[in-house]
Amino acid sequence: MAKGDAAATTVATRPVLALVMGDPGGISAELTAKILSLPELRSAAHFVVIGDRRMLEEGAAVAAVDLDVDYRRSDDFSTEPALRPVFVDLANLDPADVTRGEATLAGGRFATENFRFALHLADEGRVAGICFTPFNKKAMRYAYPGYDDEIRFVSDVLSFKGKMREFNVLEKIWNARVTSHIPLKAVADHLSQDAILAEVELTSECLRLAGIDTPKIAVAGLNPHAGDGGSFGMEEIDIIEPAVARAKSEGYAVDGPFPADTVFLRALKEGFHAVLTMYHDQGQIAMKMMGFDKGVTMMGGLPFPLCTPAHGTAYDIAGRGVADVGASREAVLLAARMAARQNNQQGILHNTDK
Secondary structure, eight states: OOHHHHHHHHHHHSOEEEEEOOOTTTTHHHHHHHHHHOHHHHHHOEEEEEEOHHHHHHHHHHHTOOOOOEEEETTBOOOSOOSSOEEEEOOOOOGGGOOTTSOOHHHHHHHHHHHHHHHHHHHTTSOSEEEEOOOOHHHHHHHOTTOSSHHHHHHHHHTOOSOOEEEEEOSSOEEEESOOSSOGGGTGGGOOHHHHHHHHHHHHHHHHHTTOSSOEEEEEOSSGGGGTTTTTOSHIIIIIHHHHHHHHHTTOEEEEEEOTTTHHHHHHHHTOSEEEESSHHHHHHHHHHHHTTTOEEEEESSSSOEEEESSOOOGGGTTSSOOOOHHHHHHHHHHHHHHHHHHHHHTOOTTTTO
């Protein structure tokens, strides 16, 4: 095979990812520019970047990186894999209208428009996955009053009725959870055997898509010391233990419930790939302590991977050019890996048949 043919084959087999510019008041523009400047990421995926050219160029200036992208209008672009990233210019925000370090209506409109555009591309099969640089929920609610979180927005935009869940991912371990953005006092009422079993199933499916063929899952208890035999609560005995037993009977490599204050230590020591926690902060605190600058948030359950860095918009350092690209890098690599594996399972190379 000639050198040119090998290069063409490499381009054709890269998964196509939409890269969404997030909140403009924070570090999203400079992170987007940094992602596009990293050769290892450009070799992992073909990017279709969604946003405003002026914002990207300002982000590149802040980050002190050079850009090499193909700028296109929103009515004239291709998602075919190519040597250069394609930037779809929605021309939807002038940097002069950005208030750096604040959540604003203009910023929320920019981020929601970009995200909506990318979601439709994924829904149409034109991209195999989506990554986005950080959003700000307050700004998103200014523009979209019903915005609770990304899961709610995706469900609304795509009329998605399936089960979607947020995962936090580090290199060595994932965190799944049975409940997410609800008050702590409501957690116990939302636990059931079926809910726990469904999370085990979805977690196993997502881990396999990420390349872990035989995933092992540790399940956390709800109460102190995992209830201590019923001394501090009965949820472990009545709900969690039976759910774990059902999951084992269905062939899943799952164990627990383990006390929440030691479950991550046990998981790392004993080679579990994920910890299933009962509520949001039970896992978030541990994950962010272990890798705040490398953590990834992944939305599982969709027909395509959807990934973002786990950190926020970092208003306090916006515009200084010091934003760490580590978590964004990991988000892109995870999305690319999952999209490529999903394409291979389907027996196709994305867009090569068009």
